Amino acid sequence: MTTTAITPALSGTYTIDPxxxxxxFVARHAMVTKVRGSFNAFNGAVTVDADKPEQSSVDLSIDVDSIDTRNADRDGHLRTNDFLDVANHPTITFRSTDARFDGETLELAGDLTVRGVTQPVTVPFSFEGSATDPFGNQRLGFEGQHAISRKDYGITWNAALETGGVLVSDKIVLEFEISLVKNTNNA
Structure with missing residues (x-):
């Protein structure tokens, strides 16, 4: 059975299912097209409190070296000091500081740390539903996105184009499609 509301029965601790x-993420390239990428290794713990959504929390850690834009040369460049500097900053983290839920949208505020720089962000998530999978696991689904300025995190490398503009946009859209699995110790 699938439910479309976060009810008290869904409260508990969850693990992100990678x-x-x-x-x-999405970045504009050469001012004319979008390049999409993802991080293939991450983990996170989530606490859901249906009665007091503001007490819900997220602790997410992303392995920067797992970046994948489907182009090995570009991925290699993104790992360097020009961009994410994986040698000195191997993880991106998000730790929530507040949560608000109106029944359809979860506004998750927190601290996003990229390249050692922490900035406050608020990511709106839509609740996609809950279900029990064939293995008896309680699952919740959320989707969200949020635009950041990479310059806010000290990522300033770029190249000017002959026609005007720059090679890589400052605006980066972060995309989240999250499946949570309820921990069995709070079933």
């Missing part, structure tokens, strides 16, 4: 989740 095999059924995606954490990605």
């Amino acid at each position: 095999a059924h989740s995606r954490i990605g």
